Amino acid sequence: MALHTPLPPNVRKGLTNFSGSLFINNKTGDCAAAQTYHPGHEVLSSLPLQMLLYFNVFYFPFWCLSEGLMLELKYSLLLLYYKFLLVAAFLTLTLAEGLRLYLGYIGNLQEKVPELAGFLLLSFLIQLPTLLFILTDEHIIRLPLETAVHIIYLMFLLSEIAAAFFALKAMTKHLTRQFYLRQFEGPDGL
Structure with a gap:
């Protein structure tokens, strides 16, 4: 009824x-x-990855605001080339993070392998080296809030890389199995 x-x-x-x-x-x-x-139908979306992405979406504006404020505070104390490097790193992380989170959501929820692979590549090839540069370079003046915010962001990033790797592995394995099983179907789809 x-x-x-x-x-x-x-x-x-x-x-x-x-x-x-x-x-x-x-x-x-x-x-x-x-x-x-x-x-x-087996649902291939990864719950741990989706939870990490969800919390990262809420953490990202806080990271962006605190990093922008910390960059403004220490900007006049930096050498010229470090000013350029830190502004470029901040813009790269900010722009890539929006695209990365979008690809992660689409790839995981809609079970799309190319988007999830793009999420993984952006995380591993752009975000991780840039964040490690900011955290480990000794000539960058690191403020306590900035260090804490970057360490939390690094933990999110490493956890998401691991979860996305396993989700991508499960999705490709399932799609490969589906491809081979469809070879044995007849022309009418039975």
Whole structure:
């Protein structure tokens, strides 16, 4: 028995279409873009990776604000080339982090291997070396808040790299198995 709603059907349909366009992953039955899972479908999304990404999204603005403030405080005390390097590192980390988190969300929730691989490559090849440079260079004036914020960010980054590696490994293994099983299907898909 369906639940009675006081909304007229055309208003309800309009609200459903609007919410379906806002929330891409809407899996309710009344949405036309509902994703259906077959009874034998194995969900490959990684819960630990998704939790790390979720908390990283909330931590990123705090990191960005504190790093910007710390950079402003020590900017006049730095040598000219360290000024350039730190501003470039801050901009690289900030811009790459937005793209990295987006790719992580899409790759994990929608089980897309290329996006998750892009997330892993951005994390490993851009974010990690830049963050390690900021944390280990002895000529950079490190303030206590900056060090604490960067260490927490490094822990997020290392945990996400490990979780994404295992999630990507599971997804590719499953897709490879699916590919080989489809070779034995007949032309009618049975």
